[in-house]
Amino acid sequence: EPEVTQTPSHQVTQMGQEVILRCVPISNHLYFYWYRQILGQKVEFLVSFYNNEISEKSEIFDDQFSVERPDGSNFTLKIRSTKLEDSAMYFCASSGEVDQPQHFGDGTRLSIL
Template sequence: EPEVTQTPSHQVTQMGQEVILRCVPISNHLYFYWYRQILGQKVEFLVSFYNNEISEKSEIFDDQFSVERPDGSNFTLKIRSTKLEDSAMYFCAITQGSNQPQHFGDGTRLSIL
Protein backbone atom coordinates (compact mmCIF):
# COMPACT_ATOMS: atom_id res chain seq x y z
CA GLU A 1 0.00 0.00 0.00
CA PRO A 2 1.68 3.26 -1.10
CA GLU A 3 2.07 5.97 1.49
CA VAL A 4 0.91 8.59 -0.98
CA THR A 5 -2.12 8.77 -3.22
CA GLN A 6 -1.86 10.62 -6.52
CA THR A 7 -4.71 11.97 -8.59
CA PRO A 8 -5.66 11.76 -11.34
CA SER A 9 -4.16 8.48 -12.43
CA HIS A 10 -4.30 9.63 -16.05
CA GLN A 11 -4.65 13.15 -17.46
CA VAL A 12 -5.06 13.96 -21.13
CA THR A 13 -4.68 17.63 -22.01
CA GLN A 14 -4.31 19.80 -25.07
CA MET A 15 -0.96 21.49 -25.57
CA GLY A 16 -0.90 24.93 -23.98
CA GLN A 17 -3.42 24.07 -21.28
CA GLU A 18 -2.72 24.13 -17.56
CA VAL A 19 -2.66 20.93 -15.51
CA ILE A 20 -2.60 20.35 -11.78
CA LEU A 21 -1.37 17.04 -10.40
CA ARG A 22 -2.18 16.15 -6.81
CA CYS A 23 -0.45 14.15 -4.12
CA VAL A 24 -1.97 13.26 -0.74
CA PRO A 25 0.28 11.66 1.86
CA ILE A 26 -1.31 9.13 4.22
CA SER A 27 0.45 10.53 7.26
CA ASN A 28 1.98 13.87 8.04
CA HIS A 29 5.28 14.38 6.26
CA LEU A 30 7.34 17.47 5.93
CA TYR A 31 9.48 16.56 2.94
CA PHE A 32 8.01 16.08 -0.53
CA TYR A 33 9.44 15.46 -3.96
CA TRP A 34 8.22 15.38 -7.53
CA TYR A 35 9.93 13.17 -10.09
CA ARG A 36 8.99 12.36 -13.64
CA GLN A 37 9.68 9.45 -15.97
CA ILE A 38 9.38 9.82 -19.71
CA LEU A 39 8.39 6.53 -21.33
CA GLY A 40 11.39 4.21 -21.52
CA GLN A 41 13.69 6.59 -19.65
CA LYS A 42 15.06 7.01 -16.14
CA VAL A 43 13.18 8.45 -13.22
CA GLU A 44 14.40 12.05 -12.91
CA PHE A 45 14.12 14.60 -10.15
CA LEU A 46 12.04 17.74 -10.60
CA VAL A 47 11.72 19.49 -7.26
CA SER A 48 11.88 19.02 -3.50
CA PHE A 49 9.68 20.88 -1.03
CA TYR A 50 10.31 21.28 2.69
CA ASN A 51 8.54 23.33 5.29
CA ASN A 52 6.31 24.94 2.66
CA GLU A 53 9.19 26.07 0.49
CA ILE A 54 11.06 24.75 -2.52
CA SER A 55 14.41 23.47 -1.25
CA GLU A 56 15.85 22.35 -4.59
CA LYS A 57 14.78 22.20 -8.21
CA SER A 58 16.25 20.73 -11.38
CA GLU A 59 16.84 22.49 -14.68
CA ILE A 60 13.66 20.83 -15.97
CA PHE A 61 11.63 22.74 -13.37
CA ASP A 62 11.38 26.02 -15.25
CA ASP A 63 8.95 28.92 -14.89
CA GLN A 64 6.12 26.81 -16.29
CA PHE A 65 6.20 24.60 -13.19
CA SER A 66 5.11 25.42 -9.65
CA VAL A 67 4.41 23.48 -6.46
CA GLU A 68 2.13 24.22 -3.53
CA ARG A 69 0.68 22.81 -0.35
CA PRO A 70 -2.60 24.70 -0.56
CA ASP A 71 -4.31 23.24 2.51
CA GLY A 72 -1.49 21.75 4.55
CA SER A 73 -2.08 18.19 3.36
CA ASN A 74 -2.38 18.07 -0.42
CA PHE A 75 0.76 18.73 -2.40
CA THR A 76 0.31 19.89 -5.99
CA LEU A 77 2.42 20.25 -9.11
CA LYS A 78 1.15 22.74 -11.67
CA ILE A 79 2.28 23.06 -15.25
CA ARG A 80 0.98 26.35 -16.62
CA SER A 81 1.25 25.88 -20.37
CA THR A 82 1.89 22.28 -21.26
CA LYS A 83 4.14 21.18 -24.10
CA LEU A 84 4.25 17.90 -25.96
CA GLU A 85 7.49 17.01 -24.20
CA ASP A 86 5.79 17.23 -20.80
CA SER A 87 4.12 13.90 -21.56
CA ALA A 88 5.43 11.53 -18.87
CA MET A 89 4.59 9.75 -15.62
CA TYR A 90 4.81 12.15 -12.70
CA PHE A 91 5.57 10.69 -9.29
CA CYS A 92 5.21 12.25 -5.88
CA ALA A 93 7.50 10.95 -3.13
CA ILE A 94 7.78 11.55 0.59
CA THR A 95 10.32 10.82 3.26
CA GLN A 96 10.08 10.66 7.04
CA GLY A 97 13.51 12.01 7.81
CA SER A 98 17.05 12.74 6.83
CA ASN A 99 18.75 9.96 4.88
CA GLN A 100 15.63 7.82 5.03
CA PRO A 101 13.92 5.97 2.17
CA GLN A 102 11.71 7.88 -0.19
CA HIS A 103 8.29 6.36 -0.81
CA PHE A 104 6.59 6.94 -4.13
CA GLY A 105 3.01 7.15 -5.25
CA ASP A 106 1.73 5.29 -8.29
CA GLY A 107 2.00 8.38 -10.41
CA THR A 108 -0.09 10.39 -12.83
CA ARG A 109 0.28 9.58 -16.49
CA LEU A 110 0.19 12.93 -18.29
CA SER A 111 -0.52 12.84 -22.02
CA ILE A 112 -0.25 16.09 -23.97
CA LEU A 113 -1.95 16.15 -27.37
Protein backbone atom coordinates in the same frame (compact mmCIF):
# COMPACT_ATOMS: atom_id res chain seq x y z
CA GLU B 1 0.70 0.72 5.72
CA PRO B 2 0.34 4.43 4.93
CA GLU B 3 0.59 5.30 1.24
CA VAL B 4 1.25 8.27 -0.98
CA THR B 5 -1.79 8.76 -3.19
CA GLN B 6 -1.86 10.59 -6.51
CA THR B 7 -4.79 11.78 -8.59
CA PRO B 8 -5.72 11.47 -11.34
CA SER B 9 -4.08 8.26 -12.50
CA HIS B 10 -4.25 9.46 -16.11
CA GLN B 11 -4.64 13.02 -17.39
CA VAL B 12 -5.09 13.93 -21.04
CA THR B 13 -4.67 17.62 -21.87
CA GLN B 14 -4.41 19.78 -24.96
CA MET B 15 -1.06 21.46 -25.58
CA GLY B 16 -0.95 24.93 -24.07
CA GLN B 17 -3.45 24.14 -21.33
CA GLU B 18 -2.70 24.26 -17.62
CA VAL B 19 -2.69 21.05 -15.63
CA ILE B 20 -2.55 20.37 -11.90
CA LEU B 21 -1.35 17.04 -10.59
CA ARG B 22 -2.34 16.23 -7.05
CA CYS B 23 -0.65 14.23 -4.33
CA VAL B 24 -1.49 13.36 -0.75
CA PRO B 25 1.78 12.50 1.01
CA ILE B 26 1.97 10.26 4.06
CA SER B 27 0.46 12.26 6.89
CA ASN B 28 3.43 12.74 9.23
CA HIS B 29 5.99 13.27 6.46
CA LEU B 30 7.80 16.56 6.11
CA TYR B 31 9.75 16.28 2.85
CA PHE B 32 7.99 16.19 -0.51
CA TYR B 33 9.24 15.53 -4.01
CA TRP B 34 8.14 15.37 -7.62
CA TYR B 35 9.85 13.19 -10.20
CA ARG B 36 8.99 12.39 -13.79
CA GLN B 37 9.65 9.45 -16.08
CA ILE B 38 9.38 9.98 -19.81
CA LEU B 39 8.46 6.74 -21.55
CA GLY B 40 11.52 4.53 -21.90
CA GLN B 41 13.77 6.85 -19.92
CA LYS B 42 15.03 7.06 -16.37
CA VAL B 43 13.18 8.61 -13.45
CA GLU B 44 14.29 12.25 -13.12
CA PHE B 45 14.13 14.57 -10.14
CA LEU B 46 12.06 17.72 -10.60
CA VAL B 47 11.74 19.46 -7.24
CA SER B 48 11.89 18.99 -3.49
CA PHE B 49 9.82 20.89 -0.94
CA TYR B 50 10.28 21.37 2.79
CA ASN B 51 8.92 23.82 5.34
CA ASN B 52 6.63 25.40 2.75
CA GLU B 53 9.33 26.26 0.29
CA ILE B 54 11.31 24.70 -2.53
CA SER B 55 14.54 23.13 -1.26
CA GLU B 56 16.00 22.23 -4.62
CA LYS B 57 14.88 22.13 -8.23
CA SER B 58 16.35 20.63 -11.34
CA GLU B 59 17.00 22.39 -14.63
CA ILE B 60 13.84 20.71 -15.93
CA PHE B 61 11.77 22.65 -13.38
CA ASP B 62 11.55 25.91 -15.30
CA ASP B 63 9.10 28.81 -14.97
CA GLN B 64 6.18 26.82 -16.35
CA PHE B 65 6.28 24.55 -13.29
CA SER B 66 5.19 25.38 -9.76
CA VAL B 67 4.46 23.46 -6.59
CA GLU B 68 2.18 24.23 -3.71
CA ARG B 69 1.06 22.77 -0.45
CA PRO B 70 -2.31 24.53 -0.21
CA ASP B 71 -3.40 22.81 2.99
CA GLY B 72 -2.06 20.33 5.50
CA SER B 73 -2.54 17.30 3.30
CA ASN B 74 -2.18 18.06 -0.43
CA PHE B 75 0.95 18.70 -2.47
CA THR B 76 0.38 19.83 -6.05
CA LEU B 77 2.42 20.23 -9.20
CA LYS B 78 1.14 22.78 -11.71
CA ILE B 79 2.30 23.00 -15.30
CA ARG B 80 1.17 26.36 -16.66
CA SER B 81 1.28 25.90 -20.42
CA THR B 82 1.84 22.30 -21.33
CA LYS B 83 4.06 21.17 -24.19
CA LEU B 84 4.16 17.87 -26.03
CA GLU B 85 7.43 17.01 -24.29
CA ASP B 86 5.74 17.24 -20.89
CA SER B 87 4.08 13.90 -21.63
CA ALA B 88 5.41 11.57 -18.95
CA MET B 89 4.59 9.69 -15.78
CA TYR B 90 4.82 12.05 -12.81
CA PHE B 91 5.61 10.60 -9.39
CA CYS B 92 5.11 12.23 -6.04
CA ALA B 93 7.21 11.06 -3.08
CA SER B 94 7.49 11.91 0.59
CA SER B 95 9.78 11.09 3.49
CA GLY B 96 9.57 11.58 7.21
CA GLU B 97 13.15 12.62 7.83
CA VAL B 98 15.82 13.81 5.49
CA ASP B 99 17.80 10.57 5.83
CA GLN B 100 14.85 8.22 5.49
CA PRO B 101 13.72 6.52 2.27
CA GLN B 102 11.24 8.24 0.04
CA HIS B 103 7.85 6.62 -0.45
CA PHE B 104 6.36 6.95 -3.91
CA GLY B 105 2.83 7.16 -5.21
CA ASP B 106 1.59 5.17 -8.18
CA GLY B 107 2.06 8.14 -10.48
CA THR B 108 -0.04 10.23 -12.84
CA ARG B 109 0.35 9.53 -16.53
CA LEU B 110 0.16 12.88 -18.31
CA SER B 111 -0.57 12.80 -22.03
CA ILE B 112 -0.32 16.06 -23.97
CA LEU B 113 -2.11 16.12 -27.32
